[in-house]
Amino acid sequence: MTKKINVLVTGVGGPTPRSFVRSIADSKCDNYNFIGVDANRLAIGLYDTASYSKTYLVPKANDERYWEKIAKIIDRHQIEFAVVLPEAEVVAWSERQDREGLPCKAFISPFKPTAALVDKKSLHDLLKDKSYIPSYCTFLNQTDRKKITVEYPFWVRGTVGSSGLGSLKINNEQELDEWMKINPRIEEFIASEFLPGRNLACKVLYKNGKIFRSACAERLEYVMAKVAPSGITGNTSFGRMINDKGLVDIADDAINSIFSQFKAKANGIFTVDFKENAQGIPMITEINVRFVAFASSLAKAGANLPLDYLEANLNPDNFSLEYQHYEFPRGTIFLRDVDETPLVMNEKDLLAMDDSHA
Incomplete structure (x- = not known):
């Protein structure tokens, strides 16, 4: 019998890691054994014994204890590869890869372009001369409205994060004021041309x-x-x-x-x-x-x-x-x-x- 390759999967409480592991299970490929980690003790994936042979609660990626815990898990299970899925962890692993190397192999790009892609402002700035980038501007929460150069209606959202964070079609200045008050934790927004299509x-x-x-x-x-x-x-x-x-x-x-x-x-x-x-x-x-x-x-x-x-x-x-x-x-x-x-x-x-x- 061929020995299975041990693979670490991070952020197993989210739907994306579950979808990833389900894809492998449905393929009938029997080459891989998954070990899961998450920073939330309520993460459902931590208790999914059908998908993971072992799971661990770990600190968040920005915690100084994170890498020590990850290294111990990798050593204990002879992990050969890590599937890093939450964007915050992708950025952390990318930075660690560039700075001092990783405790196991991972399929991740260098840090600077990775960080730029996660930040929607940087992404738009890097591609601003391309025809496939809509008109846009960025502004801080509760900023001077005169600094907003995109015409109403426009689409607004936080410059960092996913899952539609802070997203809304804004039709006028009053709606924008109310939306920023509702989202005080979003420090910076990006407003972009409203795109009505698919x-x-x-x-x-x-x-x-x-x-x-x-x-x-x-x-x-x-x-x-x-x-x-x-x-x-x-x-x-x-x-x-x-x-x-x-x-x-x-x-x-x-x-x-x-x-x-x-x-x-x-x-x-x-x-x-x-x-x-x-x-x-x-x-x-x-x-x-x-x-x-x-x-x-x-x-x-x-x-x-x-x-x-x-x-x-x-x-x-x-x-x-x-x-x-x-x-x-x-x-x-x-x-x-x-x-x-x-x-x-x-x-x-x-x-x-x-x-x-x-």
């Missing part, structure tokens, strides 16, 4: 600066959308798989442009988010340096990027880095909810109202 995502995998896998989807509805004023929670409940190679070309150009400015090479997974403008032209709104929660939905549809992510690093002799763009049968959709396994089906099979039984 919400698209392009997932791309890179190794040593070269793209080797990609897949695209459209976000249509969100888990618990009613609790967010914007209707966007960052966790998709209904989406379409799409075959748009044009999105990949834009994503690749953006990532190459950013990394070239730092004289660095991209490594790992990036999720490039787009929103279409009034003319239907896709514009980049952010680039995540991690997988997102519907990764297992893509995997069910045939685009198992988590497995590609592991195999490219841990089984390189039997894995091709030749570029592959995953395509899907027309009409492929996915449905997700908080406590349910995602469902992939064809949109034509969605139920319609049967008036004969009304």
